[in-house]
Amino acid sequence: MFVGHYAGALAAKAIEPRAPLWSYVLACQAMDIAWGGLLIAGVEKASVDHSLPGSALILSHMPYTHSLPAAALWSVAVATALVLLLKLPRRAGLFIGLAVLSHWLLDFLVHRPDLPLIWSGPKVGLGLWNHAVLEQAVEMGLLAMAGAAWAWRRGQQGHGWAGAVGFLGFLLVLQVVPLLKPLAGDPVSLGGAAVATYLVTCLVAFFVEPRTRKARD
Numbered sequence: 001m002f003v004g005h006y007a008g009a010l011a012a013k014a015i016e017p018r019a020p021l022w023s024y025v026l027a028c029q030a031m032d033i034a035w036g037g038l039l040i041a042g043v044e045k046a047s048v049d050h051s052l053p054g055s056a057l058i059l060s061h062m063p064y065t066h067s068l069p070a071a072a073l074w075s076v077a078v079a080t081a082l083v084l085l086l087k088l089p090r091r092a093g094l095f096i097g098l099a100v101l102s103h104w105l106l107d108f109l110v111h112r113p114d115l116p117l118i119w120s121g122p123k124v125g126l127g128l129w130n131h132a133v134l135e136q137a138v139e140m141g142l143l144a145m146a147g148a149a150w151a152w153r154r155g156q157q158g159h160g161w162a163g164a165v166g167f168l169g170f171l172l173v174l175q176v177v178p179l180l181k182p183l184a185g186d187p188v189s190l191g192g193a194a195v196a197t198y199l200v201t202c203l204v205a206f207f208v209e210p211r212t213r214k215a216r217d
């Protein structure tokens with residue numbers, strides 16, 4: 001699961017538009033941003049095997065970012081921090097928290113069993129990655145549905161289509177790049193590419209958001 005995670009951000013933004021888009025975009029990948037950082041630091045472990053279907057990633061150790069209790073903690077921490085920082089309504093904080101948690105649920109759908117249920121185990125994952133075409137279809141389908149809801153909501157608020165089309169187009173490019181360029185195997189390149197990609201996506205989300213009025217819409 002890569003850009004499919006942004007379905008969580010766009011759905012949240014469609015339902016509760018009072019938080020800025022970039023905050024939802026950050027929230028839905030918060031666990032992977034932390035993962036990239038801890039991979040670089042050598043705290044969490046991953047490697048790649050290009051013979052694997054769907055995703056080349058072997059995620060052998062990631063209790064701090066991808067265990068179920070860690071996901072719950074990240075959800076509360078990110079939501080609380082953004083509510084305080086951006087002075088958001090509580091309901092927006094709730095949806096930011098849900099966007100963080102959606103990451104774990106979508107990872108659960110596609111990962112081979114590598115997500116610790118408690119701290120280091122038992123590890124779970126439904127393994128949709130083993131069916132690469134189906135996995136891509138699910139990911140794109142979720143993104144299309146949430147993207148349509150978000151674009152419709154923007155239309156209701158009187159905004160043009162250009163920003164929505166631009167952001168969704170950017171996500172499609174992001175999805176295609178790894179298919180053309182295989183993942184690097186060393187943790188620093190892997191983690192660095194992940195963090196850089198997710199932060200650039202936040203920046204793009206910031207720029208596609210209309211900011212004509214004080215209301216965050």
Ligand SMILES: [Zn+2]
Binds near residue numbers: 066103107
């Ligand atoms: Zn993840």
